[in-house]
Amino acid sequence: MTSAIPVVKPVSQLKLAPGSAVTIPDVSWQEFESILLELGEKRSARVAYSNSTLEIMAPLPEHERLKDLISDIVKVLLKKTHRRYEPFGSTTFKKEGSAGVEPDACFYIQNYQFMIGRRRLQPDDPPPDLAIEIDVTSKATIDAYEAIEVPEVWVYNSGKLKIYLLQDGKYLESNISPIFAEIPVTQIIPTVVERAWQVGSVQAVEELEILLSASS
Template identity: 75%
Template sequence: MTAVSPVVKPVSLMRLAPGSVVTIDDVTWEEFESILQELGQKRSLRVAYSNSTLEIMVPLPEHEKPKDLISDIVKLLLKKLGKRYEPFGSTTFKRENSAGVEPDACFYIENYQPMIGKRRLEPNDPPPDLAIETDVTSKTTLDAYEAIAVPQLWIYNGKKLSIYLLTDGRYIQSDNSPTFPNIPLTQMIPATIERAWQVGIVQALEEFEQEINSNYF
């Protein structure tokens, strides 16, 4: 019998269509780190790693508009509250030998000051205060975010916004964000995203700002 050798090809040679999701089991931490290095920073696909499972995904345009709009809403609200922040986009956050995630967007708010001017993350840097995920093509793994200890995670699934707060190492779903406690974001953000599909992102954001100015500021 002829022995069959496994075919080994670099992950960077994978050609994935927008909206594709590939899951690879039994990936070691060293392999994950190697794959990140191979893929580099300038890429459209996104990765997540938890419990030895690697997920590789390619966003759709349907994924990008909600991400940008939610990010714009966060920036708008932080400005209204007079809070400074540092956005870190889709930076790769890791906990060695455990997990790695690339949020769709993230913000340092309480911990913004030590992150000013950072070009690379250091092992002792804190996690972002707020991470945002839009689950249009895949489902966010809460375990990875729990391992990295992101205090607040927002997940928009195409219809609903869920807010998760880290409590004793686990996420508890909440109706409100402690960053914006008096604003019903779980109702307003999905409505604003739906409005953006109808009238465009700029007008939808203007209407959102008018509403919060009238009712909350």
């Protein structure tokens, strides 16, 4: 009788089609850290880790375009509300021993001064004030954000923007963003995104800037 011999290959050899994801259970924190090193920093795949579950996702081109567009919209809204910020893109945020996540985009706003000049995150750095995710259905991703205590997460999916606010360690959906309390972002962002598919991202953002200037 022959016994099965497990085949072990580096995670970096995974070939994920755009838009696909793989879930790996029973991953220890040490294994997660090793996988991050193996994958390296110059990669398109995104990772999320929580409750010993690792997810690796390969984004579609549409995903990348939306990520950049919504980031540009946020920058316009921050300029409109006269606030400075530090963008940290898809930086890997971790809570030692339990969770890790890479936003599609994120911003330090209230804590922007604290993060000026940061080339690497330090253990005592706060989480970003706003994280943005495109087309997320992953529980591991949301659980990771809760563990890291990101106060506000936006999820854009199927033409709708949902706002999640951290309250007592759990996310609750809200119609209003505390960061942009006077701006109906759940209406503005889907409208600008749809417009961008028609006329291009640059023109859509320029039109938003003109609209905001006219309303001031």
